[in-house]
């Protein structure tokens with residue numbers, strides 16, 4: 001079987017990097033495998049928090065429960081990456097910081113929108129995608 005060199009494939013057709021998990025993020029990626037966006041909710045004070053961590057930053061409780069999110073939010077802020085080129089990502093590509101409906105913020109790539117069309121406050125929806133053996137997510141304009 002003949003192999004194709006990566007540089008012969010257009011960047012938009014190359015496989016994107018696979019995210020890596022750890023003990024704090026394992027529940028998050030397990031949720032993505034099930035098509036769910038999960039976030040930590042503190043059992044002590046009810047704070048919904050992201051990024052995941054072992055301890056609530058408000059009440060210091062170590063107990064938490066994963067809750068399923070609606071996957072909706074709005075653009076709180078964004079950046080457009082131009083340079084240096086990232087392996088297998090289109091350039092430019094947008095990354096948004098979203099105010100999620102449940103009251104936490106989440107960073108993710110924005111697909112299906114031109115960077116010049118992005119505005120603060122635009123409604124977003126989460127989409128799921130598979131990268132090799134790992135499920136991950138992205139944002140789209142709602």
Ligand SMILES: [Zn+2]
Pocket residue numbers: 042043044045046047056057058059060061
């Ligand atoms: Zn708490």
